[in-house]
Amino acid sequence: MTVFILVAGVFTGPQVWRETAARLTAEGAGVRTVALTGPGSRPADGGGAVDLETHIADVTEVIDSVVGAARPGAEIVLVGHDYGIHPVLGAADRRPRSIARIVHLDAGMPQDGVPALAAVPDPLLREEAVERAAAGGGAAGGELPPPAREEWSRWGSTAGLSDAALDGLTALAAPQPLGTLLQPLRLTGAVAAVPSTGVLCTANGPGVEMLQVMVDVGTPAVRALADARVTFFELSTGHWPMLSCPGELAEALIEAAAGGGRLLTPAGSGRTPAHLRPFLLDVPERPRERTRNTDLYPPDGPGPHPAVVFVHGGPVPAEARPTPRDWPTLTGYARHVAGQGVVGVTLDHRLHAVTDYGRAAEDVADAVERVRADPRVDADRVALWFFSGGGPMTARWLADPPGWLRCVAANYPILAPLPGWGLTGSRFHPARVLSRAGRLPVVLVRAGRESAEIAATVEEFVAEAARCGANLEIVDVPEGRHGFETLDPVDGAREAVHRAVGAVLARLKG
Structure with a gap:
């Protein structure tokens, strides 16, 4: 008994x-x-x-x-x-x-x-x-x-x-x-x-x-x-x-x-972790240039070219190897846009705990300024593309969009502090500042099989966008999971990636 x-x-x-x-x-x-x-x-x-x-x-x-x-x-x-x-x-x-x-x-x-x-x-x-x-x-x-x-x-x-x-x-x-x-x-x-x-x-x-x-x-x-x-x-x-x-x-x-339930697989057990599986698109390799915490994937030609800065999620432990800028999802997107005449940028920032959003946002801002100073980059045509736990950082740029920012994109983002995070106020709560973004284009890639807690933050953001008339485009991935680019290499997900990249590049090149 x-x-x-x-x-x-x-x-x-x-x-x-x-x-x-x-x-x-x-x-x-x-x-x-x-x-x-x-x-x-x-x-x-x-x-x-x-x-x-x-x-x-x-x-x-x-x-x-x-x-x-x-x-x-x-x-x-x-x-x-x-x-x-x-x-x-x-x-x-x-x-x-x-x-x-x-x-x-x-x-x-x-x-x-x-x-x-x-x-x-x-x-x-x-x-x-x-x-x-x-x-x-x-x-x-x-x-x-x-x-x-x-x-x-x-x-x-x-x-x-x-x-x-x-x-x-x-x-x-x-x-x-x-x-x-x-x-x-x-x-x-x-x-x-x-x-x-x-x-x-x-x-x-x-x-x-x-x-x-x-x-x-x-x-x-x-x-x-x-x-x-x-x-x-x-x-x-x-x-x-x-x-x-x-x-x-x-x-x-x-x-x-009775001993039932699901088990977690230990790291290093021989199984390839979900975030390190291949990118769902077959993107050709391209040369990259590494400077400090930032990698540039320049397109062909002298430029200046528009740029997309891809911002990873987290928190990610400081000891994680490889670091996020080498994860297949970010490198895949960066190579993909470089093949279409746009500088792709990946970076590592210091979001190691939920208390680190301030310094992580500063890392992103610093990387963006160094990218804009590169003579191959059109300093007035830059997009920021956030993933997962990087989503709260979008609030910084939505609240006061600089003139060079042509688009903000976010894939399966967390768009409000989750229960237990202890973050208050609007500094990292994008829905609370969205009305200040004006007509800044926002591209939201929404995973249909998202966890309930994250989906709730996305719903709040979408509802606020409708209320304030934000310039929001939604790309749905109905069967996609959080991190679908390496988890769900199916035609629907590939099509969604093409649509999202096309939407962002249209704002950059328009």
């Missing part, structure tokens, strides 16, 4: 699990929901403050009670949602032999010595917690009030929640003791031996394919996930699947307990 121990996240308690627990019980599983000690309660050890160690003790107590009452052969699966993964890992680290599997339910990968506050997506919320703690003389006894009904999205996507569910979530929410967010998690390392499963809510964060890309490019934080003991499931919903799709969640948990 499997016994699921369910631990809820910030502001929530056992009541959020009601429907999911009922589905699990109907499948013959045992279920225990943990009532974490809240504000106004006293820790079981008699201490004066409720902190993370208090909640770890709460979970450990339930584990011990299940072990004491369990039949031989019973397996315990610990499920932590949101903040709940912190006390789950702390308790499992103390009772590793009692736990068959840990499920990270739309939760991160907390590390030893790091407080839960570091995982809170909104920087203003983090600041509020620190300020409240300071005003109260420390975390002891302090608390963070639950969000109002319209503020839940600051803590995670509310996609899939009905009005009734959101009302119920708000009505039952309780303050969160500050000590639970501010006290660092302490792990001995014993928990690393316990198999784990990630249940990814794709309206709130990356799916399995995006994690695989991160493994392939060498993102340090996800390398350990490419392990035979780590499996994954996806739910196409927001951050509270126990309320938005309890049946689907219960099914995923049952399968996870």
Whole structure:
């Protein structure tokens, strides 16, 4: 028999699990929901403050009670949602032999010595917690009030929640003791031996394919996930699947307990990573010129020629090899436009983390000025073409288009900060500045099989373009995935590339 121990996240308690627990019980599983000690309660050890160690003790107590009452052969699966993964890992680290599997339910990968506050997506919320703690003389006894009904999205996507569910979530929410967010998690390392499963809510964060890309490019934080003991499931919903799709969640948990789920392939396993597969067009090789972080693919003839600067996405780890300017998609586009009388430019910028957008945009701006200074380049006819996670940088040029910028293009772009990134304001939120772009041509290449979280940012951008009358042309790739140029070498995708390149070059040469 499997016994699921369910631990809820910030502001929530056992009541959020009601429907999911009922589905699990109907499948013959045992279920225990943990009532974490809240504000106004006293820790079981008699201490004066409720902190993370208090909640770890709460979970450990339930584990011990299940072990004491369990039949031989019973397996315990610990499920932590949101903040709940912190006390789950702390308790499992103390009772590793009692736990068959840990499920990270739309939760991160907390590390030893790091407080839960570091995982809170909104920087203003983090600041509020620190300020409240300071005003109260420390975390002891302090608390963070639950969000109002319209503020839940600051803590995670509310996609899939009905009005009734959101009302119920708000009505039952309780303050969160500050000590639970501010006290660092302490792990001995014993928990690393316990198999784990990630249940990814794709309206709130990356799916399995995006994690695989991160493994392939060498993102340090996800390398350990490419392990035979780590499996994954996806739910196409927001951050509270126990309320938005309890049946689907219960099914995923049952399968996870049985060892099911998708696996990630380790980097260096002999498989060619998706981003390093051949470009979908058979483009002839052309000479390139490398200067600092920039490569030029000049066309035939003396010029001056228009130029297209191709800006890669990310974040990409600084250690990634080859670096993005040598990836087949960017080199393929650069050679393709060079064959049509336009200078193709690829570059490496320093978008190594979501906090790096400012310096990455400066890297792009610096590269553009060096390209424009080349005598073979027509300094007044330049296009910028962004990919994937480079999309937020378009806001810089949309907000105040320079005279030399003839077109902005974007392939399967992220066009608003994703949940969990913590980016606020309009600096890297293209839809918020699109109305200032005037008649600047924008070419958007939209992948039909895009992840829900990224597709939502594109929909926001398209809706704003319609509202403000932006000069937007959309090239759809109905069967294309994120990174279709190396993933989907089919006729429809090839046609879309030709259409997009034609649209951009028409703006440059017109």
